[in-house]
Every structure is written in structure tokens, then in C-alpha cells.
Amino acid sequence: MAIINKRLICLVTFAGLFCFASLALSQSIPTSGPASFKELFQGLATGIGELVAGIGTIMLVVAGILYVTSAGSTEQVGKAKKTLLWAIAGMAIGLAASAIVSFVANIAGS
Numbered sequence: 723m724a725i726i727n728k729r730l731i732c733l734v735t736f737a738g739l740f741c742f743a744s745l746a747l748s749q750s751i752p753t754s755g756p757a758s759f760k761e762l763f764q765g766l767a768t769g770i771g772e773l774v775a776g777i778g779t780i781m782l783v784v785a786g787i788l789y790v791t792s793a794g795s796t797e798q799v800g801k802a803k804k805t806l807l808w809a810i811a812g813m814a815i816g817l818a819a820s821a822i823v824s825f826v827a828n829i830a831g832s
Contacts, residue, residue, distance in 0.1 A: 730787065734780055760827045767823040774816025781809035 785806040792798035 727788075727791070731784060734783055734787075763823050763827070764820065767819040771816045771819030774819070775813050778809050778813030778816060781805060781812070785809055 785802050788798060788802035788805060792802055
């Protein structure tokens with residue numbers, strides 16, 4: 723049973739990574755760098771935020787699979803709920819990353 727779960731998690735992870743490959747290949751290469759330090763951090767935060775949100779989506783699917791395959795085991799249901807909670811928290815932070823960087827930059831006055 724554990725081997726099947728590991729294979730399923732690997733399959734979902736690799737499928738998600740291949741979905742991100744199309745995004746990377748469709749990006750244009752900039753001819754110049756960011757104009758300011760703020761723009762550099764804004765771009766990094768946006769990219770990392772999108773990556774974290776994508777991984778969070780994969781983890782939501784994994785949590786759902788864990789819940790469905792728990793077969794009523796309270797330990798497995800608890801593990802699935804904990805995975806779901808942390809996946810949602812990670813997605814919220816990932817989606818808010820750009821806003822957090824903008825907020826800190828405005829406070830710093832740059």
C-alpha cells in the first residue's frame with residue numbers, strides 16, 4: 723500500500739512539473755535587467771509565489787487522495803487534514819507574496 727502511495731505522489735509531482743515547463747518555455751528573455759531593487763524583489767516574489775501556489779495545488783490533490791484512501795483510519799484522516807491545512811496556508815502565503823513585498827517596499831520608502 724505504501725509503495726502505491728509513493729508512486730502516486732511521484733506521478734502527480736512529475737505531472738505538475740511538466741505543466742510548469744510550458745510556462746517556462748513560453749517566457750521571453752528580457753534584454754535588460756530590472757530598473758530598481760524594488761522591481762527585482764517584486765519579480766522574485768511573483769515568481770516564487772506562483773511556484774508555491776502551484777505546489778500548494780498539487781498538495782491539495784495529495785491531501786484529497788490521502789483522505790479518500792484513509793478507509794476510516796483516524797490516523798490517516800488526521801494526516802490528510804493536516805496536509806490540507808498546510809497546503810492552504812502555503813497557497814495563501816504564496817499568493818500574497820507579491821503584496822507582502824510591495825507593502826514592505828512602501829514602508830521602507832523605496
